[in-house]
Amino acid sequence: MMNEKYNKDREKPPCAAEWRRNPMGRQEPIGVFDSGVGGLTVAREIMRQIPNERIVYFGDTARVPYGSKSKETVTKYSRQIIRFLQTENVKAIVIACNTASAFALDTMQKEFDLPIIGVVKPGAKMAAQTTKNGKVGLIGTEGTIRSGVYAEFIKSFKPDVEVIGKACPLFVPLVEEGMWHDTITDQMAQRYLESLKQQDIDTLIMGCTHYPLLMNSIVRNVPDGVRVMPQGTYVADSLNSYLQRHPDIEANITRGGKCHYLTTESEDRFAESAQIFLHEKINVTHVEL
Numbered sequence: 001m002m003n004e005k006y007n008k009d010r011e012k013p014p015c016a017a018e019w020r021r022n023p024m025g026r027q028e029p030i031g032v033f034d035s036g037v038g039g040l041t042v043a044r045e046i047m048r049q050i051p052n053e054r055i056v057y058f059g060d061t062a063r064v065p066y067g068s069k070s071k072e073t074v075t076k077y078s079r080q081i082i083r084f085l086q087t088e089n090v091k092a093i094v095i096a097c098n099t100a101s102a103f104a105l106d107t108m109q110k111e112f113d114l115p116i117i118g119v120v121k122p123g124a125k126m127a128a129q130t131t132k133n134g135k136v137g138l139i140g141t142e143g144t145i146r147s148g149v150y151a152e153f154i155k156s157f158k159p160d161v162e163v164i165g166k167a168c169p170l171f172v173p174l175v176e177e178g179m180w181h182d183t184i185t186d187q188m189a190q191r192y193l194e195s196l197k198q199q200d201i202d203t204l205i206m207g208c209t210h211y212p213l214l215m216n217s218i219v220r221n222v223p224d225g226v227r228v229m230p231q232g233t234y235v236a237d238s239l240n241s242y243l244q245r246h247p248d249i250e251a252n253i254t255r256g257g258k259c260h261y262l263t264t265e266s267e268d269r270f271a272e273s274a275q276i277f278l279h280e281k282i283n284v285t286h287v288e289l
Contacts, residue, residue, distance in 0.1 A: 029054035029260070030239070031090035033081045036064040036176050037273045038210030039096030042119065043259060044278060045236035046094070050243070055259040056088045058287070062264035065172040066099040067141020067208070074143065078104040080289045082112055088260075094239060095119065098140055098207050098231075102147035117242065122234035123205050124153035128161060130227055131203040137196045137226075138165040139218075140207030141172065150207060164199045168192045168211075175210040178273055181217075189217040197223055204228045213277060262287045 032043045036059050043057050058081055060066075066074050078100045085093060092115040095101045095108070101118030109116050127136050138150050144167075151163040171192075174185050196204070204226050206212060212230035219228055259282070263270040267284040274282050 028091035031085035031093040033058035034096040035066040036061045041212045041232040042096035045232035049236045058262045067143045071103040075104040099143040102149040122238040123231045128154045128157035135201045137201035137204040142167045172210045186217045189221045193221040
């Protein structure tokens with residue numbers, strides 16, 4: 001269930017508390033976390049749209065995927081990561097993981113005294129605005145599809161929209177293994193998306209930040225004319241808009257944007273995967289939670 005405050009003010013990005021001015025704010029980055037490398041699609045868009053912001057990206061690669069885990073487990077993981085990011089003095093957090101946004105966002109907003117933004121609402125809002133025939137497809141992890149959170153948000157913007165969900169549990173492991181352009185990936189995309197082809201959808205939400213890395217396989221397996229919607233752009237738009245509407249935060253932009261990458265497993269493997277779509281070499285730090 002969404003919290004009462006959020007229901008009353010749909011246009012305001014969710015946060016546990018209003019920003020409190022901090023004289024050290026110029027050194028405070030934005031925290032972004034995901035179960036693995038997929039959330040880098042969001043971090044990349046944030047860096048593109050707000051190039052002066054400093055980012056701390058946390059990829060929980062030791063425990064990926066989140067999509068098959070229970071709500072209690074994902075909430076515990078999210079809590080641990082946010083507590084760690086607080087030690088990095090972040091001024092706001094983007095949960096760049098649909099499963100964690102679906103399962104843990106409301107709880108994290110209540111528990112932590114800093115702005116926390118999820119990835120579900122921006123994509124849901126754009127899908128509601130985009131669909132012409134009122135039929136929206138949704139692909140995501142088992143946890144995201146099971147939660148029903150996308151349908152809840154989309155219907156809050158446009159009540160007559162039908163949301164047809166399809167869990168694609170192998171997509172995240174394929175991304176994490178670097179199999180972005182493999183024949184196996186094409187085969188799985190064909191299998192997963194076949195049922196959606198029969199539903200006359202005109203819009204397809206990629207309900208996982210890993211999925212844009214499989215864009216070619218996904219687009220090849222949906223009917224012509226279906227708009228396929230990755231989330232990074234819309235989440236970055238939402239964050240940028242939020243910062244502009246809250247001048248105390250926006251004034252604390254670090255004026256020297258860069259990203260510090262953290263992972264809970266192999267630094268080399270994370271750096272290798274990240275380099276493919278960031279198009280640059282990165283330094284990665286291993287973290288034990």
